[in-house]
Each structure stands twice: as C-alpha cells, then as structure tokens.
Amino acid sequence: MSRAWNFSAGPAALPEAVLERAQAELLxxxxxxxxxxxxxxRGKPFMALAAAAEARLRRLLGVPANYKVLFLQGxxxxxxxxxxMNLAGPGDHADYIVTGHWGEKAVREAAPYxxxxxxxxxxxxxxxxxxxxxxxxxxPGAAYVHYTPNETIHGVEFHDVPDVGGVPLVADMSSNILSxxxxxxxxxxxxxxxxxxxxxxxLVVMVVRDDLLERAGRPMAKIFRYAEHAANDSMLNTPxxxxxxxxxxxxxxxxxxxxxxxxxxxxALKAKTLYDAIDGSGGFYRSxxxxxxxxxxxxxxxxxxxxxxxxxxxxxxxxxxxxxKGHKAVGGMRASLYNAVxxxxxxxxxxxxxxxxxxxx
Amino acid sequence: MSRAWNFSAGPAALPEAVLERAQAELLxxxxxxxxxxxxxxRGKPFMALAAAAEARLRRLLGVPANYKVLFLQGxxxxxxxxxxMNLAGPGDHADYIVTGHWGEKAVREAAPYxxxxxxxxxxxxxxxxxxxxxxxxxxPGAAYVHYTPNETIHGVEFHDVPDVGGVPLVADMSSNILSxxxxxxxxxxxxxxxxxxxxxxxLVVMVVRDDLLERAGRPMAKIFRYAEHAANDSMLNTPxxxxxxxxxxxxxxxxxxxxxxxxxxxxALKAKTLYDAIDGSGGFYRSxxxxxxxxxxxxxxxxxxxxxxxxxxxxxxxxxxxxxKGHKAVGGMRASLYNAVxxxxxxxxxxxxxxxxxxxx
Numbered sequence: 001m002s003r004a005w006n007f008s009a010g011p012a013a014l015p016e017a018v019l020e021r022a023q024a025e026l027l028x029x030x031x032x033x034x035x036x037x038x039x040x041x042r043g044k045p046f047m048a049l050a051a052a053a054e055a056r057l058r059r060l061l062g063v064p065a066n067y068k069v070l071f072l073q074g075x076x077x078x079x080x081x082x083x084x085m086n087l088a089g090p091g092d093h094a095d096y097i098v099t100g101h102w103g104e105k106a107v108r109e110a111a112p113y114x115x116x117x118x119x120x121x122x123x124x125x126x127x128x129x130x131x132x133x134x135x136x137x138x139x140p141g142a143a144y145v146h147y148t149p150n151e152t153i154h155g156v157e158f159h160d161v162p163d164v165g166g167v168p169l170v171a172d173m174s175s176n177i178l179s180x181x182x183x184x185x186x187x188x189x190x191x192x193x194x195x196x197x198x199x200x201x202x203l204v205v206m207v208v209r210d211d212l213l214e215r216a217g218r219p220m221a222k223i224f225r226y227a228e229h230a231a232n233d234s235m236l237n238t239p240x241x242x243x244x245x246x247x248x249x250x251x252x253x254x255x256x257x258x259x260x261x262x263x264x265x266x267x268a269l270k271a272k273t274l275y276d277a278i279d280g281s282g283g284f285y286r287s288x289x290x291x292x293x294x295x296x297x298x299x300x301x302x303x304x305x306x307x308x309x310x311x312x313x314x315x316x317x318x319x320x321x322x323x324x325k326g327h328k329a330v331g332g333m334r335a336s337l338y339n340a341v342x343x344x345x346x347x348x349x350x351x352x353x354x355x356x357x358x359x360x361x
Numbered sequence: 362m363s364r365a366w367n368f369s370a371g372p373a374a375l376p377e378a379v380l381e382r383a384q385a386e387l388l389x390x391x392x393x394x395x396x397x398x399x400x401x402x403r404g405k406p407f408m409a410l411a412a413a414a415e416a417r418l419r420r421l422l423g424v425p426a427n428y429k430v431l432f433l434q435g436x437x438x439x440x441x442x443x444x445x446m447n448l449a450g451p452g453d454h455a456d457y458i459v460t461g462h463w464g465e466k467a468v469r470e471a472a473p474y475x476x477x478x479x480x481x482x483x484x485x486x487x488x489x490x491x492x493x494x495x496x497x498x499x500x501p502g503a504a505y506v507h508y509t510p511n512e513t514i515h516g517v518e519f520h521d522v523p524d525v526g527g528v529p530l531v532a533d534m535s536s537n538i539l540s541x542x543x544x545x546x547x548x549x550x551x552x553x554x555x556x557x558x559x560x561x562x563x564l565v566v567m568v569v570r571d572d573l574l575e576r577a578g579r580p581m582a583k584i585f586r587y588a589e590h591a592a593n594d595s596m597l598n599t600p601x602x603x604x605x606x607x608x609x610x611x612x613x614x615x616x617x618x619x620x621x622x623x624x625x626x627x628x629a630l631k632a633k634t635l636y637d638a639i640d641g642s643g644g645f646y647r648s649x650x651x652x653x654x655x656x657x658x659x660x661x662x663x664x665x666x667x668x669x670x671x672x673x674x675x676x677x678x679x680x681x682x683x684x685x686k687g688h689k690a691v692g693g694m695r696a697s698l699y700n701a702v703x704x705x706x707x708x709x710x711x712x713x714x715x716x717x718x719x720x721x722x
Contacts, residue, residue, distance in 0.1 A: 004394030008401050011602055019388050019396055026384040027377070033365030033683055035380055037561040037607075040369050040684060073434040073563055074584070077598035081582030109582040195599055200398040202434055202563045202601025221442030221470040223435070237438035238556055240563025241372055242603060246398075322394055323401060 005345035008323035009152050009298060010175070010196040013340040018249045029245075036245045041238055050233070053248030060254055063184050063207055070206040070226065071234040071244050076102070076174045076193040079204060080109035083170060083189065086226045088114045088143035089217040095119035095142045097162075100127040100151030101329060102172060113218075114143065127154040129290035133162055143215075144168040144188055150176035150297050152196070153327045155287075155334065157295035161186045168212060176297050177205070178254060179339060180264030188212050194243055196297075197338050199250050203243030254339065263339055270337045270346045271296040277350040284357040288330070302332035308360055309333070319352050321345075366706035369684035370513050370659060371536070371557040374701040379610045390606075397606045402599055411594070414609030421615055424545050424568055431567040431587065432595040432605050437463070437535045437554040440565060441470035444531060444550065447587045449475045449504035450578040456480035456503045458523075461488040461512030462690060463533060475504065488515040490651035494523055504576075505529040505549055511537035511658050513557070514688040516648075516695065518656035522547045529573060537658050538566070539615060540700060541625030549573050555604055557658075558699050560611055564604030615700065624700055631698045631707045632657040638711040645718040649691075663693035669721055670694070680713050682706075 006013040029036035032045050039046045054069050063069060072079070088094060093115035096107045099122050110116040120136040122129055138145065145164040150157040152175040161169070161183065168188025177192040184190065189208045195201035206226070213227040222228045222236065229236050257263060275294060278285040278301050285301050287294065303312060312333065316324050326332040335349060367374040390397035393406050400407045415430050424430060433440070449455060454476035457468045460483050471477040480499050481492040499506065506525040511518040513536040522544065523530070529549025538553040545551065550569045556562035567587070574588040583589045583597065590597050618624060636655060639646040639662050647663050648655065664670060673694065677685050687693040696710060 002394070003389055006395045006399055008395075008399060008404075011399055011401060011599065013399050014396065016388070019398075023384055023387040026387060027380050028364055033363070033681065034367050034369075035375065037380075038367055038369060038372055038374050040372060041562070043369075043684070073436070073439075073601075075434070075598040077584045078434075078582075081584055109584055112580040112582055193599065195602075200601075200603045201402070201599045202604055219473040221439075221473055223438045223442055223470060237436040238372065238554065238562045240434075240561075240601065240604075241556075242561045243563055243601075320394065323404070 004320040004322045005341070005348055006322045007335040007337070007341065007345070007349070009327070009334060009336045010193070011201045012196050012336055012338050014199065014246070015250060015253045015340045018246065018253050021249055022246060037242050039241070041235055041241050046241060049248060050244055053244055053251060056248065056251035056255060057205070060178060060251055060260055061182065061184055061207065066210050067184060067207050068210055068213065068230040070208065070229050071239055071247070072204040072206055072229060073202060073240055074204060075201070076172050076191060076204065077105065077109060079191050079206070080106040081113060082224055082226070083146070083191075084110045084114035084116070084143075085218065085220055085224055086216040087168070087170070087189070087212055088215065092143045093117055093139060093141070095138050095145045095167075097121075097131070097136065097145065097147035098123065099130055099148055099156055100154035102151055102153070102174070103148045106146055106148065106172060110146075117142075119145070122156075127151065127156060128288050128293070130156055130158060130293045138164060138167070142167050144170045146170045146172070148172045150295050152298050152336070153329055155289050155295040155298045155300040156293040157297065159292075168209065175338075178260060178263065179267050179297060181260040194247060196336070199246035200243050203240045203247060205247065266343060267296050267337065267339070270341065270343055271299065273343070273346050273350055274299050274335060274337065277353055281353070281357055284361060285353060297338060298334060298336050300326055300330055300332060300334045306331070311360065312356060315356060316352055321349055321352055365681040365683045366702070366709055367683045368696040368698070368702065368706070368710070370688070370695060370697045371554070372562045373557050373697055373699050375560065375607070376611060376614045376701045379607065379614050382610055383607060398603050400602070402596055402602050407602060410609060411605055414605060414612055417609065417612035417616060418566070421539060421612055421621055422543065422545055422568065427571050428545060428568050429571055429574065429591040431569065431590050432600055432608070433565040433567055433590060434563060434601055435565060436562070437533055437552060437565065438466065438470060440552050440567070441467040442474060443585055443587070444507070444552070445471045445475035445477070445504075446579065446581055446585055447577040448529070448531070448550065448573055449576065453504045454478055454500060454502070456499050456506045456528075458482075458492070458497065458506065458508035459484065460491055460509055460517055461515035463512055463514070463535070464509045467507055467509065467533060471507075478503070480506070483517075488512065488517060489649050489654070491517055491519060491654045499525060499528070503528050505531045507531040507533070509533045511656050513659050513697070514690055516650050516656045516659045516661040517654040518658065529570065536699075539621060539624065540628050540658060542621040555608055557697070560607035561604050564601045564608060566608065627704060628657050628698065628700070631702065631704055632660065634704070634707050634711055635660050635696060635698065638714055642714070642718055645722060646714060658699060659695060659697050661687055661691055661693060661695045667692070672721065673717060676717060677713055682710055682713060
C-alpha cells in the first residue's frame with residue numbers, strides 16, 4: 001500500500017510536504033549534527049526554531065501584541081481543567097455553551113475548579129443544531145464564556161463569533177483552528193490540541209490575552225500556571241520539541257498555500273463538494289445536521305440503510321479512503337476535512353460515494 | 362556536517378537505528394497508508410503498537426503484574442505536582458530526599474498539595490555527595506518517600522535502592538531509567554520524562570503499584586487522576602502517539618542490545634572510561650563529585666583553568682562532539698552518557714580531551 005486519502009478525525013492527516021521535509025531532515029536537522037529531537041530546547045538552534053514557529057503563527061492568525069502564544073502539553077482535555085484554575089478564583093462562576101461531546105467534557109473537567117454553568121445547550125436537539133444566541137442564559141459576573149466553535153463528533157460549527165459583551169470568550173478550537181481567518185481580538189483565550197489542524201498529538205497551542213494571566217489566584221504548582229509558561233516562553237520545562245517543530249513546518253506550509261484566507265476558501269469548497277454529494281444523492285446518504293450548523297471540518301453522514309455500513313467501510317478502505325467510520329456516539333460515517341486533506345481527496349471520496357450508491361442502490 | 366557525537370543532557374541522543382527506522386516509515390507506517398502520526402490512537406493498528414510497546418517495557422524492567430504502566434504527558438515537572446495529588450489526601454505529609462536541582466523542584470511543585478518534608482538534603486555539600494542513609498529523618502506516617510536516583514545537573518547517582526521500610530518509594534528516574542536492571546518491586550512509583558533514555562520529549566513513562574491508585578481522595582479533574590489513565594490504558598485523551606511509537610522502537614532496540622543487563626555493563630564501562638580519563642589527567646580535568654556518588658549518566662567536570670572553557674567548547678564542537686557545556690548552575694563541562702550514546706563516542710571524547718590537554722597543558 002502507499003499513502004491513502006486520510007479522513008481521520010484526529011490524529012489526522014498532515015500535509016505531505018511537511019512529512020517529506022521532516023523525513024529528509026530526521027537524522028540531521030539544519031546542519032546541527034543531530035535530529036531535531038536530539039537537541040536541547042535551551043540551545044540556540046532550537047530556540048530560533050521555536051521563535052520562528054511562534055512568529056509564523058502570529059502572522060497567520062494576526063495575533064495582537066497583547067496576546068501571548070503558548071506551546072503546551074496535555075491535550076485540550078487537560079486545559080478544560082487548567083483554564084478555570086487560571087482564569088478564575090475559588091467561588092467564581094463561568095458560562096458554558098454546550099453543543100456536543102467536547103463541550104460536555106469541558107464542563108465536567110472544569111467543575112472541580114469553578115461553578116461551571118451551562119448557559120445554553122443543544123443536548124435536547126441531540127447536538128444536531130446550535131442553540132440560537134438569543135436563547136443563551138448568560139449569567140452576570142461570569143469569569144468567562146466557554147464554547148466549542150466546532151464539535152468534532154457531532155459535526156456542528158459556529159460560522160460567526162458569538163457576541164458575549166465584555167466577558168472574555170474562551171474557545172476550544174481544536175478542530176477548526178487555522179481553517180479560515182479569525183479575529184483574535186474577539187477572544188480572551190483560544191486553545192487547540194494540535195492533532196487535527198496543526199501537527200502531531202501531544203502539543204497544545206494557546207493564544208491568551210495577557211491581562212487574563214493575572215487572574216490565577218488559588219494555590220497551585222507553577223507548572224499549572226499559564227503566566228509562568230508565558231514568562232518562560234513555553235520553556236518552563238522541556239516542551240514537546242518534535243511537536244513544536246512540526247507545527248512550525250505546518251505554519252510555513254500554510255503561508256505557502258496563501259494563508260488562512262486561501263485555506264478558508266479551499267475548506268469551504270471541500271465541504272460544499274461533500275455536502276452537495278450527500279444532499280444530491282436522492283436520500284442514499286443523509287447529513288443529520290441542521291443546514292445552518294453544518295461543520296466544514298467534520299462531516300458525519302449516514303447511509304439510508306445501515307446494513308450497508310460494513311460494505312461501505314470495507315470498499316472505501318479498499319479504494320484507498322481511510323478512517324471514514326463515524327464516532328460510536330453517533331454511528332454512520334464521518335469524513336474529516338482538515339487543512340491537510342487536499343481537494344483531490346474529497347473528489348475521490350465523492351466519486352466513490354456515487355459509485356457505491358449506484359452499485360448498492 | 363553529518364551526525365555528531367551528542368552528549369546533550371536532554372532532549373538527548375536517540376539510537377541511530379531507531380531514527381533510521383522512523384525515517385524509513387515516516388510517510389507510511391506498517392502498510393497503514395499513513396504516517397504513524399496520522400493514525401487515530403483508537404484504531405486497531407495504533408492500539409496494537411501501543412500494547413506492544415508496553416509489553417516490551419514490562420519485559421525489559423521486569424514489571425510485576427500488580428503494577429500499571431502509563432504513557433502520560435507534561436514532563437516530570439507536572440508529575441512533581443500530580444504525584445501528591447494522587448498518592449495523598451489533604452493534610453497528609455511525605456518525605457523528600459533532596460540531592461540536587463530536580464529534587465528541590467519536586468518539593469516546590471508538591472508543596473501546594475502536601476506537607477512536603479525534606480527528610481534529607483545534601484544542599485550544604487553543594488549536592489556533590491549523597492546524604493548517608495543513616496542521616497535521613499524519615500517521619501512516621503509519610504504517604505511516600507520521594508527521591509531522585511540520578512541528578513542530571515549535579516551528576517550524583519544512587520547506586521543502590523534505599524531501604525525505607527514499608528513506605529512507598531517514589532523515584533524520578535528521568536535520567537537513569539533503563540540504564541541498568543532495577544527491582545521494580547522495591548518501588549511504589551517510578552516515573553521518567555522520556556527525553557533522556559527513552560525517546561523524544563513530551564512523553565512521561567510511569568510504573569505504579571496498583572493499590573496506590575486508590576488513594577486520590579481530593580476533588581480534581583479526571584484528567585489528573587492516574588487511576589483514570591490506568592483504567593483507560595493511557596488513552597483517557599489523545600496521547601503523544603509519536604512519542605509512544607518512538608519509545609516502542611527504543612524498547613525494541615534495547616532488547617536487541619541484550620536488555621538492561623547488557624546496557625548496565627556498557628554504561629558502567631562508558632562511565633569508567635570517562636572518569637578514568639578525568640582522574641588520570643594529572644589535574645587538568647577534575648570531577649567535583651564525591652567518588653561514591655558519581656553518576657554513570659551525567660558526568661560534570663571542570664578544566665583546571667576556566668579560561669580554557671571557551672576553547673574546549675569550540676574545539677570539541679569542531680571535532681564533532683556536541684553539547685558538552687555544563688549547566689549554568691554548576692558551570693564547567695558535562696557529558697551525558699545515556700543509553701543511546703555509544704562507547705565509541707566516549708572513546709572519541711576521551712581522545713579529544715587528552716589531545717586538548719596536551720595542546721593547552
């Protein structure tokens with residue numbers, strides 16, 4: 001087998017050009033006499049690499065000067081807990097907008113550290129539609145409002161940044177960061193596990209407004225304080241150097257593609273191609289998600305007869321289309337269309353879907 | 362430049378055979394159609410890889426059946442905090458044996474979660490000798506005794522496992538795990554940042570006696586509970602899949618080298634070669650560490666005239682010997698001789714040192 005079209009929800013496809021570059025310099029990076037994995041994070045060569053990666057990310061996202069960029073560990077899940085530890089004191093409360101599995105988990109992991117209030121949830125709608133902004137019950141004095149701009153499992157995505165007044169907006173962008181331009185100044189804190197749109201797993205990228213770093217009032221180890229990580233350029237302890245390196249290569253690749261405006265157009269087109277194929281299949285395929293809430297990144301769909309699921313998965317894999325099985329919580333199929341999935345992959349998928357429908361229709 | 366002899370203290374040299382294998386299969390792993398970094402951690406291929414890595418580690422270390430093996434994130438530093446969170450309740454106390462920088466840090470990070478008592482310290486001896494076991498002031502009812510078998514910066518190492526009676530012994534083995542055989546049953550918990558003797562940074566390997574996992578009594582997020590990680594085979598959230606993969610390749614390489622008995626003999630010989638060269642240099646080089654406490658893994662040494670330091674570093678690098686600069690806390694030089702540093706590298710270093718002494722003597 002050679003490289004297939006990979007629709008994995010995460011860890012997910014990486015740009016092939018990034019993998020080829022990493023492969024070429026795996027044994028010796030940049031004339032250093034060693035693999036990038038074998039270099040001290042405190043040596044000049046790696047420090048320069050790290051700073052360049054941050055600078056590229058700042059350019060791509062247009063990060064304002066009063067925001068810090070952090071390269072952390074632990075996955076988004078660890079930061080579900082660390083965010084309330086850092087952005088609130090004991091007795092504070094925060095509002096959570098729950099639009100799927102990850103929003104639910106964010107509430108659960110925050111609960112030991114803050115009064116985490118569910119200000120809106122689409123659970124009653126099985127997370128297949130977003131709760132209208134007008135229905136949100138935001139509470140006065142909230143430390144922040146947390147939401148999940150894109151839900152990987154349920155396949156719903158906010159297409160605008162919600163207005164929450166002066167309260168800091170905290171966004172788990174794990175599955176749609178860097179997929180289109182975003183106005184960072186609308187947010188207090190953005191964070192993302194790297195393994196969907198940035199690089200390998202084991203790295204978290206965070207963008208946080210610097211005044212929020214002053215809030216962490218409760219006793220905790222230094223290693224949990226974002227302010228300490230910021231003061232130490234994310235080298236309070238040894239960072240995930242390989243992840244940071246690959247993230248930098250991905251940022252460089254994104255710049256070469258034309259930046260986030262170009263990626264946004266490309267991602268919109270990829271999503272349209274797949275949704276059109278689903279909607280135009282005469283009911284053979286169905287998207288369970290409300291039209292206005294559909295995700296550009298994760299496209300769950302069902303076959304009209306679930307008895308065909310096994311055949312669909314077997315034949316798609318044989319055709320070089322990987323990881324199309326839906327999450328067990330929702331069943332059916334799911335195609336994840338992150339930045340590194342090329343339009344060609346979607347074209348191949350859509351053609352396969354049409355052929356499959358013809359054969360099994 | 363090509364690959365040099367790398368004496369970095371961490372991130373550190375990896376076995377060249379491991380890097381070559383990772384390079385060869387970087388774009389496609391094991392016929393999967395994707396890089397190992399692009400595979401879901403919950404798919405069968407990665408689950409099999411993960412289980413095989415754990416099985417190899419268990420064989421290498423001889424881990425008893427009543428111990429769990431965890432693959433975590435956050436570096437040893439995060440676990441300085443998480444260990445008291447998990448192994449003790451509020452109001453408990455624990456004893457710490459402080460023999461260098463990392464032991465100091467372990468106490469500081471634990472302090473918000475437990476009464477961390479320094480039962481012994483060699484600070485007065487500038488951490489150049491270990492405190493004799495008879496001098497330790499262990500306190501009755503301690504939740505555990507924590508120590509650092511090898512101190513990376515100061516270059517001191519315990520050559521026997523201290524007897525602490527029935528109290529669980531907790532060891533930060535970041536810089537000497539897998540460097541020689543060890544009797545795991547003597548420990549309650551062993552943990553190690555991967556970036557010295559295991560793999561790339563961003564991964565922590567932990568071996569913990571299962572009864573200790575029941576102790577975590579205080580409220581905390583699930584993601585901080587070792588018992589949850591154990592119950593979920595270290596896939597409570599997305600693990601560092603690349604680190605896990607490389608750790609598995611390193612374990613495989615260690616088995617091919619003859620396991621830990623063979624590595625122990627090889628490491629003892631490497632250390633003897635370098636210490637003999639230092640001790641036999643007629644005072645041109647000096648080891649500041651007490652003879653009985655000398656580390657096999659990290660060998661700090663000074664030149665008789667610190668004015669020669671810059672020339673030593675420049676000439677050694679030109680000779681293809683990397684990262685010999687000592688930590689700023691102790692100055693001078695340091696050669697780290699982890700598993701992946703071959704005996705040949707030490708031979709080249711020793712020859713360079715002799716030539717340098719002749720030229721500058």
